[in-house]
Amino acid sequence: MAFEVIFLFMAGFLGGVINSIAGGGSFITFPALLFVGVPPVSANATNTFASLSGYLSGAFAFKKELLAHKKELPRFIIISFIGGITGAWLLLQTSDSLFREAIPWLLLFATVLFIFGEQLNRWLKSLSSQHKYASSIGAFLTLVFLLGVCIYGGFFNAGLGIIILSYLALAGYNNINTMNGIKLLVSSCVSIIAVVLFIIEDVIVWYEGSIVLVGTLVGGYFAAHLSRKLPQFYVRAFVIFASIGTTSYFFYDIYFS
Numbered sequence: 195m196a197f198e199v200i201f202l203f204m205a206g207f208l209g210g211v212i213n214s215i216a217g218g219g220s221f222i223t224f225p226a227l228l229f230v231g232v233p234p235v236s237a238n239a240t241n242t243f244a245s246l247s248g249y250l251s252g253a254f255a256f257k258k259e260l261l262a263h264k265k266e267l268p269r270f271i272i273i274s275f276i277g278g279i280t281g282a283w284l285l286l287q288t289s290d291s292l293f294r295e296a297i298p299w300l301l302l303f304a305t306v307l308f309i310f311g312e313q314l315n316r317w318l319k320s321l322s323s324q325h326k327y328a329s330s331i332g333a334f335l336t337l338v339f340l341l342g343v344c345i346y347g348g349f350f351n352a353g354l355g356i357i358i359l360s361y362l363a364l365a366g367y368n369n370i371n372t373m374n375g376i377k378l379l380v381s382s383c384v385s386i387i388a389v390v391l392f393i394i395e396d397v398i399v400w401y402e403g404s405i406v407l408v409g410t411l412v413g414g415y416f417a418a419h420l421s422r423k424l425p426q427f428y429v430r431a432f433v434i435f436a437s438i439g440t441t442s443y444f445f446y447d448i449y450f451s
Contacts (some may be wrong), residue, residue, distance in 0.1 A: 196412040197277075198230055198402075199405055200225060201229075201230070202227075202230065202402055202405040202406050202409065203405055203408060203409040204224035204257075204409065205222050205223050205341070205406060205409065206223055206226075206244060206248075206405065206406035206407065206408065206409020206410040206411075206412075206413065207228070207409040207410070207412055208222050208311065209223035209245065209248065209406070209409070209410055209412035209413065210245075210248035210251075210409060210410035210412065210414035210415075211246075211408075211413040211414070211417040212417075212436060213376070215380065215417045215420070215429065215432060215433075215436075216254070216359075217258075219245065219248065219353070219355070219410070219413075219433065220241055220245060220351045220352035220353065221352060221353075221369070221393075221439075221440045221443060221444075223241050223244060223245060223406050223410070224238065224241045224254040224351070224352055224353055225239060227240055227241055227244075227399075227402055227403075227406065227444075230310025230401050230402060232402055234288075234290045234294075234397050235285070235290060236397050236398070237283065237395060237399075238293075238350060238351070239285075239389075239392040239397040239398050239405035240274045240406075240426075241351055241352075241403075241405050242282075242351045242385050242388050242389060242392065242403060242411065243385075243392065243398050243407065244349055244354075244403045244404075244406035244407040244409075244410055245381075245385060245410055246330055246382065246385040246386065246410075246412035247361045247370060247407045247408070247410050247412060247414065247422075248410030248411060248414030248415075249318045249378050249405065249414065250380040250382050250387055250411075250414075251411050251414045252374075252378040252414040252415065252417070253375065253378035253379045253381075253382050254373030254379060254415075254437045255305075255415055256371065256374060257374075257412075257432075259369075259371050259372045259374075259375035260375045260379060262372070263376070263450060266378065268336060268375060268384070270340075270379060270380050271336075271379070271383050271444045272345055272384030273337065273340050273341050273386045274344050274347075274380045274387075275348075275383055275384075275386075276341065276344070277340075277342070277343070277344020277345040277347065277350060277384060278342075278345075278347060278348040278383060278384035278385065278386070278387040278388045279346060279351075279387045279388065279390075279391060280345045280348060281344065281346060281347060281348025281349035281384070281388065282348040282349070282376075282387070282388035282391040282392060283348075283391060284345070284348075284349050285349045285450065286395055286397070287411075289334050289347075293349065293350055294448055295448060297350060297352060297353070297448070298441060298444040298448055298449070300353065300357070300444040301353045301356065301357075301437070301441040301444055302441050302445075303436040304353060304356045304357040304360045304437065305356065305360075305438055307357075307360035307361075307363070307364060308356060308359050308360040308363055308433065308434065308437060309434055319326065322428050324434035336361070336365045339361055339364065340361055340365075340380075342382075343357050343358055344383075344384050347380075347381065347384035347385070347388070348384055348387070349390040351385065352380050352440070352444075353440055354381055354384065354438070355377050355378075355381060356433070356436070356437045356440065357375040358380050358381065359374075359433060360375055362376060362377065366393055368430045370430055370433075375431075376440075378414075379444065386403075410423045414450060420434065440443070
């Protein structure tokens with residue numbers, strides 16, 4: 195029992211650190227819940243609940259960066275709630291095997307998009323300057339993409355931070371600290387509404403989830419302050435490293451293990 199408590203707390207702490215700095219902390223916390231015997235669907239729902247505290251504490255630590263973009267926040271919050279509840283509902287209607295097989299492909303898409311997002315955004319800006327309707331079409335498509343990201347987050351929490359950062363790169367954000375703050379705000383809103391549905395459907399395992407939650411709370415707040423002090427180049431490099439590692443793991447786990 196003592197080993198299980200320590201194991202889940204450390205998994206939560208490391209997951210909170212990774213979620214706050216780069217995203218992908220569920221790569222640690224979700225398998226940890228499976229390791230101690232939590233069934234897959236309940237582990238997924240419990241992981242979303244446990245990750246929420248890390249998202250909230252991390253978002254609070256980035257409040258300065260978020261307030262600098264306060265006019266944009268209502269849009270992020272509304273879309274996050276709509277997408278989160280939709281994704282959570284879809285999860286409860288989907289078999290374990292189906293959503294597990296989709297994970298590595300979604301992560302691969304997100305990784306490529308984050309790495310090349312700035313180049314793609316420059317191309318979109320160039321296109322919008324040449325075609326008078328391209329800018330409005332691009333803005334609409336990025337909102338649709340954000341909704342899809344939030345649906346994914348409610349459906350399966352792993353890799354959510356990486357995909358949000360990919361969206362932000364595509365949408366034209368280039369300050370990694372601002373991107374991390376918005377990422378954590380969106381992750382918080384998606385997870386809050388998803389957890390409400392999971393509670394109603396009684397699929398959260400409270401004991402194991404609470405231990406991981408405390409760990410993510412501590413790890414998320416610690417890492418948010420740390421990442422602000424690091425040079426942007428190194429934080430971005432860490433994001434890319436984490437996204438490639440997470441994607442590789444899920445491909446191996448699903449197709450080769």
